[in-house]
Amino acid sequence: MSKYSLTPYEKRQPHWGVTLLSVLGLLIVVIVVVSMNTGYMRLSPSEVLHTLSGQGTPQQKLILFDFRLPRIVISLLVGAGFAVSGCILQSLSRNPLAEPATLGISAGAGFAVILFISFVPASSAASIFMLPLLALAGAGLTAALIYVLAFRREEGLSPTRLVLIGIAVAAGINAFQLVLALRLDPENYQFVAIWMAGKIWGGDWRFVQALLPWILILVPFSIYKARVLNVLNLGDQTSTGLGAPVERERLLLLATAVALAGACVSVSGGIGFVGLIGPHLARRLVGPRHQILLPACALIGGLLLLTADTLGRWILQPSEIPAGVVVAIIGAPYFLYLLAKSRA
Amino acid sequence: MVSSKTMKISGRKWVGAGCMAMILFLSACGSNNTADTANSGSAATTAPSAAATTAPSEPKTVTDSMGHKVTVPANPQRVLGSYLEDQLVTLGVTPVAQWSVANGIQDYLSAELKDVPTISYDLPLEAVTSFAPDFIIVGSESSVQNGLYDQLNKVAPTYVLGNEINKNWRKGLTTIGELLGKSAEAEQAIKNYDQKAAEAKGKLTGAVGSQSAAVLWLVQKNFFLVDETQASGSVLYTDLGMTPPNLVTEIPADQKAAWNPVSLEKLSELTADHIFLVNSDKAEGSEILNSAIWKGIPAVKAGHVYELSSTGSWLYSGANANGKTIDDVLKLLVK
Incomplete structure (x- = not known):
């Protein structure tokens, strides 16, 4: 990670990390306010304020509290989840390209969800709380498969092989997904297609309830494990030399990352790039120490996805662009820029 | 804002504090909302019942x-x-x-x-x-x-x-x-439609007997055949008594959609006497209709292709749509 030679982190002032986290927090508040004012229905900032203080019309309350706010909270949670998951995966595999989407974990989770949609009629009501669990199972199975395929007794987990096998598995799963999707009736297919593009479609407090426990437990847990991640990031031999129970810790952290990604996929579909760019941005800003890197990832991921979802709602009104597409449109050029810069 | 003393606290504690703040913020959002949802919910249900006081019947x-x-x-x-x-x-x-x-x-x-x-x-x-x-x-x-x-x-x-x-x-x-x-209006509309269909069927049988006809939808260079029971298919085959063509009856039951994709090659086997063509590609030139395969289809050779505008009713179902479809059929086949 030493090639990021002139990052803001290295030019930092004292107390940089804390300042940065506060700035990110403030930015999130700003975007939340903007997002509350963005949508099909015109709500002026004063009307929003009015409604927030509990005095709006029933219609305004409905829009703000039942449609916009849950979506905002879900964007923040999903963004944070993907970014933290990506950060853990990148550190574990010591590969900057690792993230839930490239490793096929998102695809596995998505496949489980699509299987469910295809074979269980839409009328069954239990699906909201079932989806995270299903996605989790799919993500877990895929991760296990990739781990088994990429692991070699002599050399341990090779970072390159992990990513290559992940990409291959993801391609296979996507092919199956397509076959399955082609057999769906048009309306289900449309749902699946939009879902695969990554749309924050679960604009409902129950989705927040379904997702919140995962984020609230797993993100702090990974931050608690920050020192282990710092050590594992040095490579297997060094970590073992430093006295870390490498295999056990790695499995535990891998499971954490997979669970985070699975829970997020179940609510938002396959949003890539957040898990890739979030950690990269965060690392440039706050450096490689996971104690501060992981919280920065969570905040940046949330900020990215919320911004993307807000833009997606606004650019082509009245139709919406899935947040995943917006993230990719913003994310790809930035990522190319990063690559070009790190070469030079 | 931050004193020099607190700055010495290790990064991990700061992180913990940050998490706590986030958790508190989020959970505050959540709990606020549950109350407000209930409010807006009840408000939404009172509105219609207020209107109901002026109406004769009860919700x-x-x-x-x-x-x-x-x-x-x-x-x-x-x-x-x-x-x-x-x-x-x-x-x-x-x-x-x-x-x-x-x-x-x-x-x-x-x-x-x-x-x-x-x-x-x-x-x-x-x-x-x-x-x-x-x-x-x-x-x-x-x-x-x-x-x-x-x-x-x-x-x-x-x-x-x-x-x-x-x-x-x-x-x-x-x-x-x-x-x-x-309910009365619905019953009347169905009765009116059935009567219209019966009259049309009489005229049509007089003109063409029970010849076969296919409804083809051309959109983005792909052809689709209507199912026997859907949209204009139900009008032609059920209400007007025309015979569905071989390609429609050959579709396995478990693969039926309202509009079934059919390749141009497969179309060459179509034995229908008449083809109703809903052309959504007209603006793009619909070049596929100039191909040798298309021109070799028996009904096309015989000049029994009737092109319909994509703005018509043939893609839709309902008393209104089907009524308009019947009008089209009569206009085209009963001279």
């Missing part, structure tokens, strides 16, 4: 195809039934908004729905709210899955017809008629 509670208990306002004034406009118009109800996709609306209803604003097919919640409907009817279960139903139901009582009923326009019309207190 009634019914169960829809997904098992929801739905309280239908006594005399709904602002009905939203996306893609059910044919049924609503037949019953004399003007919806508050009409179905639309990026490239159009149901053109054959443009006279009846002239001043009705459009709403996107996927029912964006804020758009639905902006029309302030007092009753929402949804056609298919799958269009409101994964929580969308509950969201719509917060805007106004929402009734899901379900595929079983929706794919048969007679059943759909009867059900919607019952919901809106217009």
Whole structure:
């Protein structure tokens, strides 16, 4: 990670990390306010304020509290989840390209969800709380498969092989997904297609309830494990030399990352790039120490996805662009820029 | 803001504090909301009942195809039934908004729905709210899955017809008629349609007997064949007594869709006496119709191809659409 030679982190002032986290927090508040004012229905900032203080019309309350706010909270949670998951995966595999989407974990989770949609009629009501669990199972199975395929007794987990096998598995799963999707009736297919593009479609407090426990437990847990991640990031031999129970810790952290990604996929579909760019941005800003890197990832991921979802709602009104597409449109050029810069 | 003493606290504690703040913020959002949801929910349900005081009948509670208990306002004034406009118009109800996709609306209803604003097919919640409907009817279960139903139901009582009923326009019309207190109109409309169809069948049999006819839809260089029981297919084969062509009857039952894709090569085996061609590619030139294979199809050779505008009723179902389809058939085949 030493090639990021002139990052803001290295030019930092004292107390940089804390300042940065506060700035990110403030930015999130700003975007939340903007997002509350963005949508099909015109709500002026004063009307929003009015409604927030509990005095709006029933219609305004409905829009703000039942449609916009849950979506905002879900964007923040999903963004944070993907970014933290990506950060853990990148550190574990010591590969900057690792993230839930490239490793096929998102695809596995998505496949489980699509299987469910295809074979269980839409009328069954239990699906909201079932989806995270299903996605989790799919993500877990895929991760296990990739781990088994990429692991070699002599050399341990090779970072390159992990990513290559992940990409291959993801391609296979996507092919199956397509076959399955082609057999769906048009309306289900449309749902699946939009879902695969990554749309924050679960604009409902129950989705927040379904997702919140995962984020609230797993993100702090990974931050608690920050020192282990710092050590594992040095490579297997060094970590073992430093006295870390490498295999056990790695499995535990891998499971954490997979669970985070699975829970997020179940609510938002396959949003890539957040898990890739979030950690990269965060690392440039706050450096490689996971104690501060992981919280920065969570905040940046949330900020990215919320911004993307807000833009997606606004650019082509009245139709919406899935947040995943917006993230990719913003994310790809930035990522190319990063690559070009790190070469030079 | 931050004293030098607190700065010495290790990074990990700061991180912990940050998490706590985030958790508190989020959970505050959550708990606020539950109270407000309840508020807005009750507000939404009081609005229609206020309107009901002026109406003669009482609001009634019914169960829809997904098992929801739905309280239908006594005399709904602002009905939203996306893609059910044919049924609503037949019953004399003007919806508050009409179905639309990026490239159009149901053109054959443009006279009846002239001043009705459009709403996107996927029912964006804020758009639905902006029309302030007092009753929402949804056609298919799958269009409101994964929580969308509950969201719509917060805007106004929402009734899901379900595929079983929706794919048969007679059943759909009867059900919607019952919901809106217009059963008599629904019954009358079906009776009128059946009578019109019977008369047309008489004329048609006199002109062409029970010859076979195919309905082909050309869109983006692909052909689709209508199913026997859907849209213009049900009109031709069930109501007017024409014979479905070989390619339609050969489709295995478990692979049937309303519109079945068929390749140009496969079309060369089509033995229909007549082809009704709904051409959505006219603007793009529809070059596929100049191909040798197309020109080799027996009905094409015989000059029995009737091109229909994509703005017509042939892609749709309903008393109104099917009536217009019958008019087209008579105009084209009964000279």
